[in-house]
Structures are given as C-alpha cells and as structure tokens.
Amino acid sequence: MSTATTASSSSAFMLICLLHSAIALSSGALMMFKMKEIYTFTHGIETATKLLGSSPHDQLLIRTSDSFSGLLLFAIGFLLFMVSFVKDKSFQSFFAKGCTILHVMVAIWRFWFERRVEDLAWDWLRQTVGDILLALSWVFFLVYSWREKYD
Template structure:
C-alpha cells in the first residue's frame, strides 16, 4: 500500500470524525442552553409546552435531563474530535464499525420506541433518516479503506 493511499483514507477518517464531532458539539450545546427554543422550533409552541412539563417539578426534572443529555452529546463530540487524530488503521476500522452499529441501533430504537410517543410520532422518521445517513458515512469510510487495502 502506498503512502498516498494510506493518507487519503486517514484524511477521510479525519473529515468524517470532524463532521460528526461538529454535529455532536453543536447539538449538545443547544440541548444544554436552548432546549425550550429547540422544542418550540421543531415541534411548535403547543407541543413544546407539553414536552417541557406541566408543573415546576416536572419542568425542572425535564430541564435537568435535557442538560445532562446535551452534556453527554457534547462530550461525545469532544471525544470524536480527539479520535479524529488517531492514525492507526486498525483502530480507525474498529471505530468506524462501532459507530455504524451505534447509529443502526439508534435508528432501530427510534423505529420501535420513539414513534410510539404521541408528541414525537411525526418526528421519528426524519431522525431515523438522519441516523441512517450518519451510519452510511462510516460505511463509506469502511468501503473506501477496504478498496484501498485490496487494490
């Protein structure tokens, strides 16, 4: 394998990791600081009011849960940023396979559970499509690196 083909698959890994990192960092920060606005923008005012809770205790619990979910997503984005600089081909392949499986499980979770939530029923298809696209980006990297390996 030539060094130019090795660097091109590494470049693809870096680009995919950085794009996923940017998505996770942005989504996580928005979840932490602007969840009410996101609910209102994505679901409308009436549904957002229902999703944010009906009494102060529920509202605080939901805000805390959303903030911790956002913090977890932000942390994942930061880890993706750090992983993007790993140059080991074996690790890159293993990581891409793991991310593909993770996105597929997330899409399945949305199909089997999230679509049953009355207020989110119309939203699950779009999110599932997003999960499939994110999984396909990792599959693209795997196919690209396998092509280089067996050329």
C-alpha cells in the same frame, strides 16, 4: 500500501470524525442551553409546551435531563474530535464499525419506541433517516478503506 493511500484514508477518517464532532458539539450545546427554543422550532409551540412539563417539578426534571443529555452529547463530540487525529488503520476500522452499529441501533430504537410516543410520532421518520445517513458516512469510509486495502 502506499503512503498516499494511507494518507487518503486517514484524511477521510479525520473529515468524517470532525463532521460528526461538529454536529455533536453544536447539538449538545444547544441541548444544554436552548432546549425550549429547540423544542419550539422542531415540534411547534403546543407540543413544546407538553414536552417541557406541566408542573415546576416536572420542568426542573426535564431541564436537568436535557442538560445532562446535552453534556453527554458535547463530551461525545469532544471525544470524536480527539479520535479524528488517530492514524492507526485497525483502530479507524474498529471505530467506524462501532459507530455504524451505534447509529443503526439508535435508528432501530426510534423505529420501535419513539414513533409510539404520541407527541413525537410525526418526527421519528426524519430523525431515523438522519441516523441512517450518519451510519452511511461510516459505511462509506469502511468501503473506501477496504477498496484501498484490496486494490
């Protein structure tokens, strides 16, 4: 394999990782600090009120859960940022396959469970399409790297 081919594949991996990292970092930060505004923007005022809880205890639990979810997403974004600089081809392929499986599993979870939640039922399709698109970015990388490998 030529050096230009290796550099091209590594650049594609780095670009996809950095894109996914930016999405995860910004989403995680918003989840930690601006969840009420995000709920209102994405679901409307009435649904946001339901999703934020009715009692002070429920609201505290939901805020804590959202903050920890946001922190986890932020950590995943940071991990993706670090992984983007790895140059090992076998690791890149392994990582891309794992990310593809993860995004497909999230899409399946949304299809089977999230669409049954009455307040979120109208939003599951948009989020599932987003998960599929994120998975496709990794599939495109795998196809691109396989094409380089077998040409």
